[in-house]
Amino acid sequence: MKVIRATVILLFSVMLGFIGTITVTKAQQEQTNELKIEKLFNGKEGTMVLKNLKKDKVYMYNKERSSKRFTPESTFKVPNALIGLQTSAVWDEYEVKRWDGVVREFESWNRDHSLASAMRESAIWFYQDMARDIGETRMQEKIRMLRYGNQDITGGIDSFWLDSSLKISALEQINFIERLVEEELPFEEKYQITVKRMMIQDEQDDYTLHGKTGTRLSDFGLGWYVGFIETKKDTWVFAVNINGSGTEAKNVTLETLKQMDVIEKGK
Template identity: 85%
Template sequence: MKMIKAAVILLFSVMLTSIGSTTVTEAKQEQTKELEIDELFNGKEGTMVLKSLKNDKVYEYNKERVSKRFTPESTFKVPNALIGLQTSAVRDEYEVKRWDGVVREFDSWNRDHSLASAMRESAMWFYQDMAKDIGETRMQEKIRMLEYGNQDITGGIQSFWLDSSLKISALEQINFMEKLVKEELPFEEKHQKTVKRMMIQNEQDDYTLHGKTGTRLSDLGLGWYVGFIDIKKDTWVFAVNINGSGTEAKNITLETLKQMGIIEVGK
């Protein structure tokens, strides 16, 4: 009799667990909506994830690609800046590195830069130098703490994020960005505030846009735009990647925000 009673209790427990799991899955499905933005990708493969932090509603385009990992390219400047500040490889956003005189791809790179200006102009050499100053041991430790993508930096301390070993998905970019917005990353809050401030790209009366593009410069075959937008009653985090450029990814993001009514058309 005791064995039968125990078996009944176990069966009931399994049923409750199964029902609970199904309920959670259904709730997640209800919270996820499909973005109908085919025309914005103009025939190119890509994906977008957009999440409201007020009600946790998630919008996705091309669900099959949201979990696929790609190299972060220059979007890695966001965690790189955080790690640089946390390890004191740079003192603050104003610390300047002197240009070494080597002429690089873009005129805006060929001058002295601060942490903030190098973020704004996406000056690769500044962040490569800083990564070298951070060093492999500390870089690996901090990337593991951030749980950033596949956490693989074997591609070399100055290049692992550039068409190399480090890879991250759009969903993982969203999770990282949400923690940054909420200042829940395992770093000092002041550094998270600094990096968010450095990411500001557009300030209007009714919204503030924070973002970072990334482009695979070798062939322009991968573009990213990640970040978040603060509006009066909500914050939305976003991540877009496309078989194209970071500029294309940014344009898709802005048009989607307008279609969703998050940004007013014309702004």
């Protein structure tokens, strides 16, 4: 009976988490402001969701696509790093894994990496190795706790996020990043702070940009850029996906932030 009761409680908790995600998504969709940035996508299909956390305002381009799920590709390095730290698969952002000597697609991958440097260079092999150390049982448990996308890791412990079974929408990415910003994820606060620090890509006097790109390397037909930007006045979270590369998604994000006067146009 205890086993049955525990199972029922677990299933009910997962259902509540899933329902909660849907409720937030619908509320955001009903209160959105349209982003007129079609030209920035250069004729390619894509979407952007941008949220001002201080004012609780949501801006969106291509609302229909914003709720459509796609594989997260290397943007999954953000939750993967959190899970790795929480489960002690790595001790801190400085822990190094030795390069195995296999020559991969990008020269910057072909060396030893730490958790932080592998995030910056998007070195997939490091995070694949860490995922194997985490293991399927712990990985599935933590992804359910995070309510991350469709929570499906059946595509293989070291590849489920790469053009495989795990999928997430731009709106769900926004929800995840917002909870990370507020340090409200069900993980230790110190690990959330560490991962946010690892995501820093640009520090200026008037803003700090935290982000992670993702690209489907098989055909460069899907690109992501997700993260947040802190200014002196506000914090904005963003998620962009495009039928292109992660670099294109990042460029759309930066140009939109300039149009919205979040970043000065000259920078």
